[in-house]
Amino acid sequence: MTQDKSARLLDNSRFYILAISGLLSVATASYLRLQISSDQLYYIRTQQTFGLFCILYWYLALIISPIGYVIGKRHIKQLEFARRAIGVTAAFFATLHAAISLWGQLGGISELSLLPSLFKWSLAGGAISVLILLILAVTSLDKAIELMTYKKWNWLHRLVYGGLILAILHIWTIGSHLSYPKVQLVAFIALAILAGLEIFRLTKLLNDKYLHLNKVEYATLWFSMWAILLVIIACIPIFVEDYRSKHVEHRSHSEMEHTQGETLD
Numbered sequence: 435m436t437q438d439k440s441a442r443l444l445d446n447s448r449f450y451i452l453a454i455s456g457l458l459s460v461a462t463a464s465y466l467r468l469q470i471s472s473d474q475l476y477y478i479r480t481q482q483t484f485g486l487f488c489i490l491y492w493y494l495a496l497i498i499s500p501i502g503y504v505i506g507k508r509h510i511k512q513l514e515f516a517r518r519a520i521g522v523t524a525a526f527f528a529t530l531h532a533a534i535s536l537w538g539q540l541g542g543i544s545e546l547s548l549l550p551s552l553f554k555w556s557l558a559g560g561a562i563s564v565l566i567l568l569i570l571a572v573t574s575l576d577k578a579i580e581l582m583t584y585k586k587w588n589w590l591h592r593l594v595y596g597g598l599i600l601a602i603l604h605i606w607t608i609g610s611h612l613s614y615p616k617v618q619l620v621a622f623i624a625l626a627i628l629a630g631l632e633i634f635r636l637t638k639l640l641n642d643k644y645l646h647l648n649k650v651e652y653a654t655l656w657f658s659m660w661a662i663l664l665v666i667i668a669c670i671p672i673f674v675e676d677y678r679s680k681h682v683e684h685r686s687h688s689e690m691e692h693t694q695g696e697t698l699d
Contacts, residue, residue, distance in 0.1 A: 447512060448519035455491075455523040459484070459530060477538035481531050482611070488527035489601070492567070493624060495521040496594065500631035503638075518574040521594075525567035532564045552677055553608055560604035566597035607676045618671075625667050633660045 462483055470476040498517045502510050535557075536543065546554065570591055572578065579587045602625075611617050637656040641647050647655065 447516045451516055451519040451523060455526060458487070459527070462487075474539070477534055481534040481539055484527045484534065485531040485605075488524050488531055488567075489605070491520050491524035491527060492598065492601070493628065495524055496598065497628050497631060500628075500635045503635045504631060521567075522571045522574055525564075525571035528564045528567050532561065550677070552675060556604050556607040559600040563597040563601040563604065566593050566600075570594060602670070603674060606670055606674055610678070612676075613678045622667065626664055629663045629667065630660050633663060 463480055466476060466480050466483065470479060495517055498510065498513050498520070502514055507514055536546075540546065540549075546557070549557070570593065573582065573587060573590060582590070606612060612621070634656055637652065637659060641652050641655070645652075645655075
């Protein structure tokens with residue numbers, strides 16, 4: 435009986451994903467510790483790396499389903515099966531990212547009160563995202579689906595999109611690497627692809643169930659909805675405040691005052 439369970443476990447792709455993720459977290463933390471002597475810089479780099487891993491796994495977990503919808507789930511059957519483990523891994527790295535940020539980089543919950551209001555709101559959004567991922571990870575077990583019924587479970591797991599929006603806002607408002615244009619471009623392309631696939635799935639469901647449009651009308655509807663969503667994504671830097679721009683504005687203002695002072699002198 436034990437041998438049968440071990441054999442089933444070793445044949446399960448979810449087991450390897452979770453095991454490799456655990457090893458990756460240990461290897462990453464160990465490598466960064468060897469490379470960085472400063473404790474504070476070590477905490478910063480570690481939480482940034484784990485945050486990146488979280489986003490990569492989260493993105494992969496999200497994009498698998500719409501890709502399967504477009505090309506047929508039978509073509510990515512193994513990825514569909516592994517999707518839950520990928521989502522659990524995203525929750526794992528999100529938890530590590532949050533824990534290191536709070537108790538390593540900041541020094542504890544009591545230090546949150548000293549942060550600027552923008553940081554507080556951003557961290558609150560990030561915390562909600564982590565909570566959503568943890569809830570979805572816990573309810574990803576087969577037993578949870580049986581207890582909840584698939585319909586309720588499916589509705590609950592749609593919270594992942596709300597969590598993603600909060601995570602995007604969290605990253606934009608206080609993430610340091612988004613100051614680089616190339617990073618912004620890669621992020622926009624990734625979101626554009628995901629949005630296009632998700633809108634394709636949504637419009638197809640609406641068309642099959644309610645609209646019954648012809649191919650040209652359906653393609654026009656899909657492209658129009660996708661274009662609107664792309665505009666919204668592109669407008670995030672315009673309408674959402676971030677600490678980097680405020681810092682640059684403050685620095686520019688200070689430099690201008692300093693230059694004026696030297697001129698007067």
